[in-house]
Amino acid sequence: MSGISRDDVAHLAKLARIEMNDAELDHLAKEMDVILGAVARVQEVAASDVPPTSHPIPVNNIVREDIVRPSLSPEEALSGAPAQSEGRFKVPQILGEE
């Protein structure tokens, strides 16, 4: 199954929060068609009685003792921030102004 359109790719890019120009969307739509055509073969053997595997080993929640131990200082935690203010991450506006 394929037939992924330029609009489909634009929607996916929006979901993935990646800005894309027209040329990028056109190019990626073509590539996605080819790649999806190739990977769709998984459907040939994925019978309904085969259980899915998400992880090679059993994964369980592991909790540790709830005790205070050293961690990053606020300065260290902020050391890679693109912008900071008063010991906090400074980010662009999240909500509209209305």
Next chain:
Amino acid sequence: MTTIRSTAAEMAAALAAGTTTSVELTNAHYAQIEKVDGAVHAFLHLDKEGALAQAEAVDAKRKSGTEMPPLAGVPLALKDLLTQKGVPTTCGSRMLEGWRPPYDSTVVSKLKAAGIVILGKTNMDEFAMGSSTENSAYGPTHNPWDLARIPGGSGGGSAAALAAFEAPLAIGSDTGGSIRQPAAVTGTVGVKPTYGGVSRYGLIAFSSSLDQAGPCARTVLDAALLHEVIAGHDERDSTSINAPVPQVVKAAKKLDVKGMKIGVVKELQGEGFQSGVLSRFHESLDALVSAGAELVEVSCPNFDYALAAYYLIAPSECSSNLARFDSMRYGIRVGDNGERSAEEVMKLTRHEGFGPEVKRRIILGTYALSSGYYDAYYGSAQKVRTLIMRDFNAAFAKVDVLVSPTAPTTAFKIGEQVDDPLAMYLNDIATIPVNLAGIGGMSVPCGLAAEDGLPVGFQIMSPAMRDDLMYQVGGTLEAALLSKWGAPILDKAPVLVGN
């Protein structure tokens, strides 16, 4: 005499005997890097100050009579996707340009505690997505065997550093072959340990159910020595296996495969495999038979679907993992003019910060996970994963290890496959099943292809937490081929003269 061409084990012995010092070794490797890395471009960043401080500390401690760990004082090259406190860590991406992590990954903590000297960070395909290191935002790495060719990927920098004698040891990470395929095409040794064998804490995630850090070296024994340094349970990684580390050093020294059953995977040697790769592979099988192993042909029919499953599972996990690069807490931020919203800034940053292959995989993964397509794509791929694990389980009921060529071809030319994602993905056809099943895999050099004179890799796959078995077979094969060749394969590589 110890030189930069010595093995890590030889360097460690010379350090212990006092015939060299870590400072001397470290400086000798920096001199080689100075000489050849302009042409090879294995490194993205050098940490001379930190490395020499560690070397001096190790030398001083040894001089005072303290007993030192086996590899103390030996230099190493670190793939740029493991965090090292205060040292730039970019993952080959513009997104993390200039980022200095505030903490050490567990692998780095263990290296430091073992007295190993970290020379610098090595080049890689951006976020470990690629098979050629051409996807690095900082330019490609060149294969020391032929500078016009790729060194494999994603860990091309680590493998090239070994082959160019810029470091005797390196760390890589392997999600679909990123340690083994570079090892194969550079004539070096690369090991993907059992999933959960080495902590992923501080390893920048690409595909969390597949990613595994591992040792890279020029000999099987050196890889084993490094394996025992970095492996082991870590409470900071919930997928870390809480069991004793397999005794890989002991296994690498056995040099005996008498009575072992070696399964030759029928599906991993046919169409698409270069003839020179196949002939070296078959010669290696003969060498193992001469050493006393029994060959068994094994069929793993679902391996034919492994590549397709991988290119759904890995992009799906990547689309989720790379959502963390949101320009808010670390990494670059683009277009924040005081008027744009956080979402607009995020979109602009991700447009500028990610390269074409990373975007391709994020979009593919977003599609495979989206409602209406989830069952057909991601769900089906997860079922194939089950079938592949069943193939392995059935095979390991009959044989001790499985073998195949590591990569279908020798190193191709830089630029040759860069516009054809599907052709590029085929490089991982023999390495991917190991990651999907979470078992161990190793690549050992097995000669040069007659048609192009370039290195070929022999892959050994072992059951989960039996990494010792692949070291046993790898060590035996290496010794058999060495006695046949009379010298290590890297002696045949052209000597890089530098600028």
